[in-house]
Amino acid sequence: MPLSKKDIEYTSTLAHVQLSEKEKTLYLGQLESILKYIEKLNELDTTNVLPMDHVLDLENVFRKDEIKPSVNRDQVLNQAPKQQDGFFLVPPVIE
Amino acid sequence: MELSVQSLQEKYTSKEISTVDCIKDVFQTIRDKDSHLKAFLALNEAASLKEAERIDQKRAKGQSLGKLAGVPIAIKDNLMTIGMPTTCSSKILEGYMSPYNATVVEKLKAEDAIIIGKTNLDEFAMGSSTENSAFGASRNPWDITRAPGGSSGGSAVAVAGDEVVLGLGSDTGGSIRQPASFCGVVGMKPTYGRVSRYGLVAFASSLDQIGPFSKNVRDAALLLEVISGKDPMDATSVDKEPPLYTNAIEKGVKGVKIGVPKEYFIEGVDPEVKKSIKDTIDVYEKLGAHMSEITLPHTEYCIAVYYIIATAEASSNLARYDGVEYGYRASGKLGLKDMYKETRGQGFGPEVKRRILLGTYALSSGYYDAYYLKAQKARTLIKQDFDKAFEAVDLVLTPTSPTTAFRLGEKTDDPLNMYLSDVFTISANLAGLPGISLPCGFDKSGLPVGLQLLGRAFEESAVLEAAHAYEQATDHHKQKPKFETESSA
Numbered sequence: 404m405p406l407s408k409k410d411i412e413y414t415s416t417l418a419h420v421q422l423s424e425k426e427k428t429l430y431l432g433q434l435e436s437i438l439k440y441i442e443k444l445n446e447l448d449t450t451n452v453l454p455m456d457h458v459l460d461l462e463n464v465f466r467k468d469e470i471k472p473s474v475n476r477d478q479v480l481n482q483a484p485k486q487q488d489g490f491f492l493v494p495p496v497i498e
Numbered sequence: 499m500e501l502s503v504q505s506l507q508e509k510y511t512s513k514e515i516s517t518v519d520c521i522k523d524v525f526q527t528i529r530d531k532d533s534h535l536k537a538f539l540a541l542n543e544a545a546s547l548k549e550a551e552r553i554d555q556k557r558a559k560g561q562s563l564g565k566l567a568g569v570p571i572a573i574k575d576n577l578m579t580i581g582m583p584t585t586c587s588s589k590i591l592e593g594y595m596s597p598y599n600a601t602v603v604e605k606l607k608a609e610d611a612i613i614i615g616k617t618n619l620d621e622f623a624m625g626s627s628t629e630n631s632a633f634g635a636s637r638n639p640w641d642i643t644r645a646p647g648g649s650s651g652g653s654a655v656a657v658a659g660d661e662v663v664l665g666l667g668s669d670t671g672g673s674i675r676q677p678a679s680f681c682g683v684v685g686m687k688p689t690y691g692r693v694s695r696y697g698l699v700a701f702a703s704s705l706d707q708i709g710p711f712s713k714n715v716r717d718a719a720l721l722l723e724v725i726s727g728k729d730p731m732d733a734t735s736v737d738k739e740p741p742l743y744t745n746a747i748e749k750g751v752k753g754v755k756i757g758v759p760k761e762y763f764i765e766g767v768d769p770e771v772k773k774s775i776k777d778t779i780d781v782y783e784k785l786g787a788h789m790s791e792i793t794l795p796h797t798e799y800c801i802a803v804y805y806i807i808a809t810a811e812a813s814s815n816l817a818r819y820d821g822v823e824y825g826y827r828a829s830g831k832l833g834l835k836d837m838y839k840e841t842r843g844q845g846f847g848p849e850v851k852r853r854i855l856l857g858t859y860a861l862s863s864g865y866y867d868a869y870y871l872k873a874q875k876a877r878t879l880i881k882q883d884f885d886k887a888f889e890a891v892d893l894v895l896t897p898t899s900p901t902t903a904f905r906l907g908e909k910t911d912d913p914l915n916m917y918l919s920d921v922f923t924i925s926a927n928l929a930g931l932p933g934i935s936l937p938c939g940f941d942k943s944g945l946p947v948g949l950q951l952l953g954r955a956f957e958e959s960a961v962l963e964a965a966h967a968y969e970q971a972t973d974h975h976k977q978k979p980k981f982e983t984e985s986s987a
């Protein structure tokens with residue numbers, strides 16, 4: 404399936420990644436050749452094969468609900484690009 | 499620091515050298531070499547010297563010391579460390595100071611290891627050469643015009659260049675084993691679930707494992723022993739008591755069944771790599787192992803499966819870098835959504851963006867079944883190949899990489915070609931198996947060739963035993979790079 408510039412633009416919107424026109428052209432070509440390589444998988448008959456999401460047969464992993472100290476709030480907030488009054492500061496959410 | 503852990507500790511015990519002297523020497527060596535090698539992104543000099551003093555005092559008082567007392571170790575910069583930045587070699591995390599230590603870092607400290615600094619990697623561990631680092635590529639000590647491999651290239655270089663004794667890396671598709679092969683050191687990816695990933699910046703969560711770099715197999719066994727085990731902070735770490743690997747390694751390979759998959763000797767494998775592997779097979783036969791040809795029929799699909807699953811998981815894991823809680827934020831008067839998009843567009847490098855796009859595309863409506871679900875099914879087939887093979891053999895032997903170290907810049911314009919250099923390492927991640935790479939020869943240009951051994955899940959001991967037996971019978975691991983004379987010539 405050939406990839407179009409529109410696909411790249413739509414995907415970059417889904418991924419929240421701004422791309423320049425130059426990048427769009429570059430990634431269009433590169434992703435097309437990678438996807439073409441990946442189409443190799445269509446040679447495989449997987450009709451009765453179960454998909455694997457994980458190599459371990461893990462069931463739910465539970466632990467006791469005990470109160471433990473967490474990391475210091477100021478230390479965490481100090482890593483934020485912007486903070487105010489003990490909160491992360493972001494641009495207006497409702498425009 | 500040319501020494502192994504054992505020989506360094508002998509010098510400590512006999513008081514030939516103090517920990518403080520050793521650590522001073524380590525930083526002097528790094529000052530001399532690292533302008534050529536570029537292994538490190540951050541150094542921990544003041545804290546390391548203080549730690550060394552503490553260990554010397556403990557030793558003087560006759561107090562008990564940890565298994566890695568005074569051993570200098572380098573940590574890949576996608577592992578969280580208090581007191582040093584954790585950047586993942588990305589502009590989006592430049593200057594980020596983690597408020598906690600990764601579990602593996604805590605375990606090292608508990609055994610009195612000395613954390614020397616943070617090492618370079620391909621941005622977010624995405625790459626096979628360290629050339630995708632936002633802070634410049636590391637150099638292969640055997641030839642500084644060549645790539646050290648990746649993504650854990652910095653840790654491999656720091657060990658191979660004798661800047662430190664041990665290193666930690668992470669391996670998602672070969673990111674420990676391939677650089678170990680290129681740099682002529684030992685590198686191991688443990689079984690999925692063996693080592694806690696708490697504090698490892700997530701790339702592809704169903705594949706990532708942390709593992710050791712070292713100058714010999716015994717040291718890899720020791721470091722693995724220290725970092726293994728169940729951790730309540732990582733639900734995917736498995737509740738199996740890890741054995742004392744160092745006790746197991748002397749067992750030898752007499753009667754051990756080792757399979758050599760015919761699919762790993764395809765076109766594109768360097769004839770000199772083939773030759774070294776053939777010689778290696780002869781060594782194992784002489785040591786009493788039973789060698790046989792086996793088949794892993796779905797090998798040719800590994801890369802395609804990997805680049806769907808790994809990128810799909812990465813596109814989800816990297817959603818957290820949005821300029822809100824930490825790291826870089828794009829400036830300017832931007833609304834929330836545009837702030838996200840600009841931050842990520844400016845903060846991520848080209849390979850990371852390429853993979854986020856690929857993963858997002860593979861998961862998007864209309865393509866999920868064709869790509870992601872198909873890849874998950876093919877992954878089942880790849881795992882079944884190994885299940886079947888391990889009914890007949892105990893270990894699988896392959897080259898670690900189809901070539902020796904390639905030149906810096908040789909593959910940067912062709913991402914697919916770069917991906918193909920992981921062709922022999924990816925299967926162990928997809929199947930969750932333990933694997934090691936160790937030196938098994940040199941090509942005509944004097945570049946190291948790596949041998950890969952894969953074992954059954956949670957049978958690291960068998961892998962280490964066979965690796966140790968080979969190492970005892972050969973002296974490839976004793977060869978040292980001579981980059982200094984070359985660069986000054």
